[in-house]
Amino acid sequence: VLLVGEYVTYRKARSTLLETARQNLTESAVRKAETIEQWSKSLKSNLIGASENSMLQSVNPKDYQKFIAQLGQRLPAQVDCLQLTNLQTNQVIASTCGQQPIQSLPANFWAPVQQQQTLLDEKSVYISLSWPNQRKPKTNGEKMTLGEEDFSGATKETRDSQVSLVLSAPVYIRRGNSRQLSYALSLQSALPVQTSAPKGSLAGYTVAIDQDGTILAHPNINRVGRNIDAEADADRLKSIVRRAIAGGQAFLHLFSFERNGVELLAGYAAIPSPLTKKENTKWIILAVSRLDYALSGLEEIQQVLFNLIIGLVAASVVATLYLSRDLARPLEKLRDYALKVDTEAPQAVPQNFQIREFNQLSEALNSMVQRLRSWARELEVATKEAQVANQLKNEFLGNISHELRTPLNGIIGFIQIVRDGYCDDRDEEMEFLQRAHDSSMQLLNIINDILDIAKIEAGTFSLMLEVVDITQVLEDAIDLQAPQIEEKGLKLSLPEPHDPIIVNADPEKLKQVFLNVLSNAVKFTKLGSITISVRVESSKNSPSNGSGESAIANNENDLVVVTIEDTGVGIDPEQQQKLFQPFVMADGSTTREFGGNGLGLAISRRIMESMIGSITLNSAGVNQGTAVMISLPVNQQSSFYFHSQDFGNEKWKF
Structure with missing residues (x-):
């Protein structure tokens, strides 16, 4: 029983922890997706605002470099690089990460001239992906604009191994009544992903996949850029992509996503792709954790259950040895009472035991004996009632036979007298026929009574x-x-x-x-x-x-x-x-x-x-x-009704 109880407790604890992990990973995936979506929107809005800054209207290149440095410190999101590029010469004139362009700017993406009152919007931002092997490594002397930890907890080294977004916005310089396209302000920022999930963590590490199945973010840099078709768990990953695109937010077990075959739990959610304005293009964000990490709390539960079993077994052995005599003697007394309860002089039920349960058993046994005796008396009464009913049946059959035979004999006798011609005249014949008629009506009444009681008993009356x-x-x-x-x-x-x-x-x-x-x-x-x-x-x-x-x-x-x-x-x-x-x-x-x-x-x-x-x-x-x-x-609805206390004051003799 203890082993079964331990197993049931263990399974219940495991299912509870697993359900908690599934729910937390699903919520974590939603939070991660919201974080990435807000991150991309923040980059766009800040870049548009920076491109409209009045300092960019200066003609002094030193002002541009100063503005870029200050901008990198003010941006709320983690930015790896900021550059200002002259669109006429395609040269970087201000940068926080060297003179190598971080993005090939598209031709004719922006209008060359813009009216004074026209403001830029998100459609004016050109966005592209930068893969890890395309990024320019930094020298030891270069420093990050912000701290080494961003809001997702990813360090510089982990950010260098992930896909980053490169965003560019046009910078228009005022020329009379219009503004001329002169520069492009670009920034580069790695996806804010969590690349590790310690044991016991229910947040999971982040995996990002685009709608085509390309892995955008993964703790293992070698997996970034691969398509999920090349993964061992391709079918389950495709299922996640389909469900997320359809609007689902749930979880799924992955069995071969890691090389060592460790079972994983993955919560997933989808966000609109930052790269395009098409509504049906999605990025799928996964919060992934190893199953054994999610169920790490079971180890403590197992240890507690094991110690509990050992303690209970030891206590049971000691208690059994100590209480065996106190348990055996009351049972013997109750056994002797049960064996002698059907004798002519039954003994009183044993009571006042030291153990409360034996007193309860004694009371229950005594109550059972009393019920049995009561049932025996009721059975005896029922037997007598059955005998009386049988006697009543016999008496009824005798009486009803007599009641039927008497008028029937009269009918037969009167009809035979008339048939055989023993009557002196017609009046005497009519008298005998009337008596036969009266007897037949009496017989009919008896039969009607029998039919009525039969209908009543059958429920058809x-x-x-x-x-x-x-x-x-x-x-x-x-x-x-x-x-x-x-x-x-x-x-x-x-x-x-x-x-x-x-x-x-x-x-x-x-x-x-x-x-x-x-x-x-x-x-x-x-x-x-x-x-x-x-x-x-x-x-x-x-x-x-x-x-x-x-x-x-x-x-x-x-x-x-x-x-x-x-x-x-x-x-x-x-x-x-x-x-x-x-x-x-x-x-x-x-x-x-x-x-x-x-x-x-x-x-x-x-x-x-x-x-x-x-x-x-x-x-x-x-x-x-x-x-x-x-x-x-009384039918009070009738117009004939009237109230009277007594109609019996005046009596008359028939």
Whole structure:
């Protein structure tokens, strides 16, 4: 692990240093390019300014020599030579570097006559290159005009080995109303390049290449003037030239640019060529450094990592020998506890170890054991619930078989009596056929309930919501249950008829809910009464307790609450939570006595929730009656809506 960590650290450090070197070399190339560009512009502007100097209007040759000497001291850029040449005789009349001309002046490059008000510009400067072997060597007695170090850090010897620019500007002498071309002021300056890059330097030495691939500046004088086609890394150098001309400023690795095959990093940038005014002619400036120089900081990192590994290994060995006993004993105790945890009398988990991590492990082990025991209890409960569900399934199949068989037997019996001609007259036949029809409708209702609960479980149950009067739907449901209520002799208390209460609901499904609740109230009430009330209340006062869940807890509309209360057999509070689950009935004996399939309330709950309503059930206990509350939001947009606190003050007996 330590070796892998060392390798990863080393690679990360190397990549970081390499990325830093690449970025610095790219920035260095840009700075070097800007320096050379500013250098050439400075030479041009200073030369133009010097050619307009009034001292050149003198006719005394001594004044010219004095002016040239003073000019060399004032120029901000490094100048190797200044000369003033008589264009009529082509003789040097003033110089800082001997009488040998530094440049062959072109014929007819400048206009022979110039108007008084005309000023010179950069286009008036004639520029050429001077290669190292063309330059006149200086004698030991000659001195530089400026110091031996220029702003780039290159010494006189290194400047003598590089290409230099020779710039010439015309000097016009006033003759009446015009100025006559008389002299040419020339200066020579070597490229301001850095020819060495010490170890650890991220600036790099300078290499300059023109657009044609000719090397203009290089630390090795033998490479100056060569074309990159002759270099071993020609393809990569050409790639640099193409990218720089296209405006790129980046870096590239060079593998064979030095004779010894040392890998190099080169940042590059381009500047307009000082030799021409063409915009597409460029010089490419490179900042080059050896890769091992750029990554010299890795040596210290390697030494630190090596010392760290040795120290960690030694410390690990000592710590392992010293802590082996303290580590082994707690592990043995925890092992013994884990082996005995499934016994009938499990021991307490070992704690209070000297090492904090073992205490944490002990707590984690104890927590895991508690979770396992909790999961075991949950699994046991789930097993019992599965057994109960299986029992409920069997009871449901038995009950539903009975519920289906009873009306089906009635249908078959009544039809056989009529078919076999056992009826005395037509009225008796119609009576048996009516009973067969009633049994078939009962059978159809059971099948519809089964289909509805199947659709609900499959998620395909749908409603057709519309604006309806809930009191009218309730009245229709009461009318359908009225014969059964009258037959059992039950007292029915109803609210006084009032204005409509408008809700958004599916009228058929809402009627089905009312019929399910009324049917249960009639079915499970032998003696006593059924009370129905209607009230409108704020949604904040909507009851959320009891059996069932409120689907309108967050609804801000007023609610209409229909309460159907009976004095029947009631429901055990422990059984009330189960009644809204499919196939569940409160008591098998009750079901066998009164009939039913256990689907009505489950379907009713899903219907009410789909209509943004709710259905809840409350019962104080067995033989204490049951109250079912059905709630829906009132449609306040309807013109029929009005607010009332209670419609149940006036009761009437059916």
